[in-house]
Amino acid sequence: MSPPCHTSALLLFFMALAVAGAEQSEERSCDVIGDESSESQMERALLKKLEPLSPMRFNVTVEKGKTENYIYHFRVCREVNSTSHDFGGLVQIDRQNGKTTVIGRINETQVFNGSDWIMLIYKGGDSYGRHCSGEKRRAVIMISCKRGVTASSFSIISEEREKEQECFYLFEMDSSVACPAENSHLSVGSILLITFVSLIAVYITGGFLYQRLVVGAKGMEQIPHFAFWQDLGNLVADGCDFVCRSKPRNAPAAYRGVGDDQLGEESEERDDHLLPM
Ligand SMILES: *[C@@H]1O[C@H](CO)[C@@H](O)[C@H](O)[C@H]1NC(C)=O
Ligand SMILES: *[C@@H]1O[C@H](CO)[C@@H](O)[C@H](O)[C@H]1NC(C)=O
Ligand SMILES: *[C@@H]1O[C@H](CO)[C@@H](O)[C@H](O)[C@H]1NC(C)=O
Ligand SMILES: *[C@@H]1O[C@H](CO)[C@@H](O)[C@H](O)[C@H]1NC(C)=O
Numbered sequence: 416m417s418p419p420c421h422t423s424a425l426l427l428f429f430m431a432l433a434v435a436g437a438e439q440s441e442e443r444s445c446d447v448i449g450d451e452s453s454e455s456q457m458e459r460a461l462l463k464k465l466e467p468l469s470p471m472r473f474n475v476t477v478e479k480g481k482t483e484n485y486i487y488h489f490r491v492c493r494e495v496n497s498t499s500h501d502f503g504g505l506v507q508i509d510r511q512n513g514k515t516t517v518i519g520r521i522n523e524t525q526v527f528n529g530s531d532w533i534m535l536i537y538k539g540g541d542s543y544g545r546h547c548s549g550e551k552r553r554a555v556i557m558i559s560c561k562r563g564v565t566a567s568s569f570s571i572i573s574e575e576r577e578k579e580q581e582c583f584y585l586f587e588m589d590s591s592v593a594c595p596a597e598n599s600h601l602s603v604g605s606i607l608l609i610t611f612v613s614l615i616a617v618y619i620t621g622g623f624l625y626q627r628l629v630v631g632a633k634g635m636e637q638i639p640h641f642a643f644w645q646d647l648g649n650l651v652a653d654g655c656d657f658v659c660r661s662k663p664r665n666a667p668a669a670y671r672g673v674g675d676d677q678l679g680e681e682s683e684e685r686d687d688h689l690l691p692m
Contacts, residue, residue, distance in 0.1 A: 443502065444469070445492035445524040461526045461533060462492060464592050465558075469493050473569035473588065476510075484510040487571060489556070489586065491535070492521055504537045505554040505584070517541045518584050519554030531560035533593045547582035554584050561589035 445465075447458045468491035477485045488495045488506045495506045504521035508514070519537020526535050540552030561567070569588040576582045601609075622639020626632040635641060 442497060443494060443521065445526070446522045447524050447526065458526050461528055465491050465526070465533065465535070467592060468566050468590060471566055473566070475569055475571050477571060486510055487518070489569060492524070494521065505556070505586070516552070518552045528593070530595055531593060533558040543576065543582065546576040548579055550580055550582065552584065553582065554586065557585070557587045558590050558593045559587065560591065560594035562591050562594055564589060564591055566590045
């Protein structure tokens with residue numbers, strides 16, 4: 416390769432890169448009524464919600480006898496054929512003669528939602544001929560909530576064109592993007608309970624570490640505030656004894672207590688006797 420040839424090859428390469436880049440950034444998206452500043456915030460939020468569906472392509476074929484044989488191509492907020500630059504978001508192709516008709520354009524989008532559905536409307540399609548006073552076609556796509564599927568069951572419901580105005584093509588599909596956010600099932604009670612349990616866990620581990628590492632306790636003494644809990648345990652036991660027993664504390668128990676004490680003293684005394692030996 417001679418140097419000039421080299422240079423022009425490089426130039427061509429960069430031009431191709433630039434064209435590819437421009438093409439990519441030119442992938443146009445849905446445009447709702449109003450300019451940047453006056454667009455509805457709700458519509459913008461919904462378009463953002465629909466974004467995961469934009470790489471997908473949907474098709475549905477309609478065959479009615481010998482007269483009708485159409486295929487509909489649909490994309491969510493993207494042009495079906497980005498090389499034609501016609502903003503067509505829902506396009507009908509007549510399979511008998513290959514004629515392409517834009518049903519709705521993404522530069523005239525309207526979108527709104529309910530609790531578990533999103534309605535996407537593309538207006539500004541190619542004009543009707545004899546029907547509907549020759550107005551522009553319009554595609555209405557109802558997206559229903561279905562958890563666990565990104566998108567499925569794209570189908571055509573009907574084509575309403577036997578009226579004076581406001582005709583439309585109606586489609587439907589399922590998607591999880593139309594689902595309401597799953598609310599957490601945690602009630603106030605369970606949140607309180609979780610907080611309480613966590614606090615206890617922190618208390619026990621923290622106290623344990625403190626007793627062990629700082630105070631240098633061993634065995635049961637490592638339990639934080641061991642004496643207090645022991646006392647509390649005794650108190651509770653006493654309380655339970657008092658409340659739960661059907662009969663009052665009877666004599667043998669008291670007697671045993673005394674007996675034990677005496678036994679203790681006695682054994683000590685005996686030990687004393689033993690010591691000198
Ligand atoms: C729909 O048709 C287009 C073009 O013919 C094709 O690229 C795409 O994969 C099809 N989509 C589905 C879901 O069949
Ligand atoms: C896309 O549009 C261009 C220009 O109108 C056309 O030549 C091409 O055949 C179209 N592609 C498809 C898949 O329809
Ligand atoms: C949308 O695009 C079509 C085709 O380019 C054009 O005729 C129409 O005026 C555009 N609509 C708006 C609202 O810009
Ligand atoms: C519509 O979608 C928005 C944004 O995702 C949501 O906050 C709102 O609750 C939805 N509307 C209804 C009626 O559910």
